[in-house]
Amino acid sequence: PQQLTESGGGSVQTGGSVRLSCVASESASDSNCGAWFRQVAGKEREVLAAIEPDGRTKYEKTVKGRFTISEDDAKKTLFLQMKDLQPEDAGMYYCTTGNYLRSASSCQYKNWGQGTQVTVSS
Numbered sequence: 001p002q003q004l005t006e007s008g009g010g011s012v013q014t015g016g017s018v019r020l021s022c023v024a025s026e027s028a029s030d031s032n033c034g035a036w037f038r039q040v041a042g043k044e045r046e047v048l049a050a051i052e053p054d055g056r057t058k059y060e061k062t063v064k065g066r067f068t069i070s071e072d073d074a075k076k077t078l079f080l081q082m083k084d085l086q087p088e089d090a091g092m093y094y095c096t097t098g099n100y101l102r103s104a105s106s107c108q109y110k111n112w113g114q115g116t117q118v119t120v121s122s
Helices: none
Strands: 004-007 010-013 018-024 033-039 046-051 057-059 067-071 077-082 091-101 106-112 116-121
Touching: 004 091, 018 033, 018 091, 018 116, 033 067, 033 077, 033 106, 046 067, 046 077, 057 067, 077 091
Parallel strands: 010 116
Antiparallel strands: 004 018, 018 077, 033 046, 033 091, 046 057, 067 077, 091 106, 091 116
């Protein structure tokens, strides 16, 4: 059974905007941190945006200022608002949630979605 379900992916023109959604199941609702990853064919998954238990967010350098990670009031849905999309932003986007490790200042990811494809046309 899927812990998370992503949606919102598709094809968009360069400069366009897309909002991805990630709905957490009952089993994933006990997580206190989350992130969005992107994977391009032939490369490893790369974290693009993360949100910590206190609501603080962090972004990968190339998406900072263009992408925004957020969650709904019930904290059962994660969003990734992407603006000014560029061809290099294309890839498979994955949502993940887990438990925050204060000693390491990082999230121990345990739940993953199936991914949603984003294609950017030049």
